[in-house]
Amino acid sequence: MSRTPSNMLPLGTTAPEFSLQDTVTEKTLNLQALKGDKGTVIMFICNHCPFVKHVNPEIVKLAVEYGNKGIGFIAISSNDVENYPQDAPDLMKENAKKEGYTFPYLYDATQETAKAYNAACTPDFYLFDSDLELVYRGQLDDSRPGNGIPLTGNDLRSALDALLENKEIDQKQKPSIGCNIKWKE
Numbered sequence: 001m002s003r004t005p006s007n008m009l010p011l012g013t014t015a016p017e018f019s020l021q022d023t024v025t026e027k028t029l030n031l032q033a034l035k036g037d038k039g040t041v042i043m044f045i046c047n048h049c050p051f052v053k054h055v056n057p058e059i060v061k062l063a064v065e066y067g068n069k070g071i072g073f074i075a076i077s078s079n080d081v082e083n084y085p086q087d088a089p090d091l092m093k094e095n096a097k098k099e100g101y102t103f104p105y106l107y108d109a110t111q112e113t114a115k116a117y118n119a120a121c122t123p124d125f126y127l128f129d130s131d132l133e134l135v136y137r138g139q140l141d142d143s144r145p146g147n148g149i150p151l152t153g154n155d156l157r158s159a160l161d162a163l164l165e166n167k168e169i170d171q172k173q174k175p176s177i178g179c180n181i182k183w184k185e
Contacts, residue, residue: 051178078114118184
């Protein structure tokens with residue numbers, strides 16, 4: 001299990017546009033159609049990563065809780081499915097249903113979206129405000145598979161609460177840690 005950290009895209013960066021296939025509905029969706037009124041969480045995840053499997057229950061919980069408050073949630077998988085077939089779109093659809101995802105699970109076949117976001121690992125979390133400017137990037141919380149720390153979503157949850165309350169978001173943000181994105185050769 002590799003432990004790759006986030007690249008930590010600079011705060012204030014405008015969310016790069018994308019148009020990707022949602023593996024659940026099989027429709028092509030774009031950022032403008034999916035963004036939330038008050039903010040948007042973009043998560044780079046995949047099916048097979050143990051770090052993602054570990055956080056799935058909390059991201060589902062956060063999406064339900066904050067989706068009702070005007071925050072859009074978008075999951076993207078950018079892994080090379082030729083070498084990692086367990087991350088293929090048909091299996092992404094199965095995984096989304098099994099995990100209870102209430103958000104689109106998009107497939108980045110060209111990996112251009114992951115590159116535009118400077119994504120490095122799964123999971124990698126980005127929170128953009130209503131103007132699609134980056135206000136938080138990094139970890140969900142300190143919990144990792146096997147470290148005994150309970151899964152709470154505290155880091156992302158604190159940023160979401162501050163955004164919704166128009167309070168300053170702590171600039172000290174810890175990178176996420178996870179499996180590296182499986183880049184094509």
